[in-house]
Amino acid sequence: MPEYNSAVLQELLDGCLKKNRRSQELLYKQFYGYAMSICLRYTRSREEAKEILNDGFLKIFTKLDSFDQSRSFKNWLSRIMINTALDHYRHEIRHDVLDDVEAADQVFVDETVINKMAHEEIISLIQDLTPAYRLVFSLAVIDGYTHEEIAEQLNISVGASKSNLSRAREKLRIMLSKINIDNYERVSR
Structure with a gap:
């Protein structure tokens, strides 16, 4: 029911x-x-x-x-x-332009770091993304919107949506990698 x-x-x-x-x-x-x-x-x-x-x-x-x-x-x-x-x-950000930052180098992220993270920690990482990256990432990955729907909602091109999602994922990989390195350094001391 x-x-x-x-x-x-x-x-x-x-x-x-x-x-x-x-x-x-x-x-x-x-x-x-x-x-x-x-x-x-x-x-x-x-x-x-x-x-x-x-x-x-x-x-x-x-x-x-x-x-x-x-x-x-x-x-x-x-x-x-x-x-x-x-x-x-x-x-x-009515008059701001979406960020156009160069993609970072590929970074290895230990999946056990993600598995051990609390929901609040993951949300905190997402909140640290730029507004454009955060919105596109949340709409696409968490809420299941298509790039066409995102482009329409944010008044951007489909390509910009795809680019921002890719960059958001890369930034998250970098943040997760830093957590992974910090955890490794803490354990090895």
Whole structure:
């Protein structure tokens, strides 16, 4: 049975449609962690993610009447959070040009480093990417967008999307390699 049919969620959604503050608060609390995990992938800091999260929930509360209840609420919420993050990105760098940095040399990364890393550490590495790389990486790798969809969302060419994804992966490899080297040096002392 789809999650939108659960009695509790349906009751919350009905309350939110009636502009009931308590229902809005409970819906916010119920989906806060899930929504925050999405927002963190598209931002540099927890504060920026929270700003996007709050903007996203405002959109949810004002556009809830357009939600198709035959579909998954969680997927709808996810799409709104991603689009809100993209809107935030467009607003922040409206006149900036996407980075065009030379690709780094190939770097070997021990996969055991990735396996031992906590989710928060991986998100932290993604947050350290430039905004263009972070967005393309998150959209393509984590959220499954195609390069055509990314190009349309970010108003860039498909080639720029592919290039930014390649460069984002390379930067992440370099960061992971540094962690690998740091761990090796720590153990060998």
